[in-house]
Amino acid sequence: MRIFQSIKMALRSIKSNKLRSILTMLGIIIGVSSVIVLVSIAQGSATNVTNQINQLGTNLLTVNTFGTDLALTEDKIGDLSKLSGVKAIAPVISGRVNVKKDRTSSQVTLTGTTGAYSSVRDAKVSQGRFLTDLDIEYRQKIAVLGANTAATFFGTDNPVGQYIQVDGTSFKIVGVLASKGSSLGQSGDDVVIVPLSTGERLVKTTNINQVYIQGKSEQQMDLVMTEVEMKMASMFPNKSDSYTVTNQKDLMDTMSSVTQTMTMMLGGIAGISLLVGGIGIMNIMLVSVSERTREIGIRKAIGAKRRDVLLQFLIEAAVLSSMGGIIGILAGIGLGKIISTALSLTVTYSTSVILLAFIFSVIVGIVFGVFPANKASKLNPIQALRHA
Known part of the structure; x- marks a missing residue:
């Protein structure tokens, strides 16, 4: 069976069960939008801190x-x-x-x-x-x-x-x-x-x-700091505890490390909701297999191969997760703008983060759709046709 035909059948199946499909996608939508919003806020905070440090002066x-x-x-x-x-x-x-x-x-x-x-x-x-x-x-x-x-x-x-x-x-x-x-x-x-x-x-x-x-120059700051420390040591021998030499670059590196950790932590927390959304897809796909057992039996009886049935249900899961991902992206960007305006926060959107969240949502849909699809492809045609 051609992939386009499988996509059409998947869309037809989703359309015939609108409410169930929306509820299935809801976990993916919440997951993707959460990743985008939380990571964007964290990156915006990092940009804001960097700008504040840069305001102190350069090099x-x-x-x-x-x-x-x-x-x-x-x-x-x-x-x-x-x-x-x-x-x-x-x-x-x-x-x-x-x-x-x-x-x-x-x-x-x-x-x-x-x-x-x-x-x-x-x-x-x-x-x-x-x-x-x-x-x-x-x-x-x-x-x-x-x-x-x-x-x-x-x-x-x-x-x-x-x-x-x-x-x-x-x-x-x-x-x-x-x-x-x-x-x-x-x-x-x-x-x-x-x-x-x-x-x-x-x-x-x-x-x-x-x-x-x-x-x-920025590239020479470590060398300049060493020179200054050596000069201070010669000016004030044995009094290193009575003066400090602070490098702005070190401060920026420390803040960048902290904000990167915070970004990863927030992204990981939001990613958990994507996994929950994947479990929702698996549950609904298992229900779909049970409901369409007779349909699967008829298809296999007239010549559909196991891989055709497997591909159909996998595409259905991928379509559900990708649609949820697209809606989640739009919801995340919109929600981020609302939060930015309402709370006067700096929100920085990253194309790579948005793309990664979408790809991850599709992968989650496919991974959690493998088990129902595999179960459907293994159905015995005779037993499936006897299914009421």
Whole structure:
């Protein structure tokens, strides 16, 4: 018997038992849609985390020291900047300050740094300009505001050229940062950035305990980290517990590993429902064999071979599972969009995951359809014809 004829007979059988066929496909539909939705949410979360880490800056190393005796002086920062793999370096001094404009007052994070901070931390300016070396050299009382800080004190007005009070001192605003949102629980928009020399006055300390280092290329980051660690070891001998060198790439690799594990776990949980759907197909196919015993007997009596009967029931199971898979894909994509809109989640669809879920659903249908199909093909024609 030709495959097309078997497919027609399978579709005819499914059409003649619409409700039973829908209930049979329901397990496959739920399984496929669950796989797509859960894996897409997990992949969306992974993409979101990756984007947040990238917002910290590209090819980034962070050096932190603890204690006043381990402060990074200008000479030591200069030595770090001369390392072969280092592209740029930005020392940072930070604290909390009281910012006031007219009647509006708020506690804001202050960052004192240099002009290199813009490229090292990928801090783009939406209005005005960023800090320059001259601003640091002449201890200028100027500030660059984060997006939220600018909105808090100036609303929709352009803050560039206007003044704010930082701990009672007047600062001229020269720029506004483009919004970066939250990154690993910290907002990059609630900030006031001032020249390093000016920031030291505001926080009343000249001790620099944090430096951001940008490598020349992503491929060299392990080498750059080794260079920085060796330099730090020579600067602060026998004090390795009093400073840290953090590689952004290591953080990203760790987060990727966690999200991949979560994706596999969610996909596995959703895959169980596909197996349950396969059991449903097997049950219904066994019922179908019992109902159509006489039909099978007639077909075998007029010359149908065992493989013809086996193929017919296998195709019927495959058609049921593939139809359920297609409906499941549509349901999964639609449900994912609804969840994304309703809960403001990032959902990332993967063609490979959708294709894999569909193929797996068809395989499940065929595997669980083998036993009923084999049972039907082994029926004795005479006994089958006697079946009432």
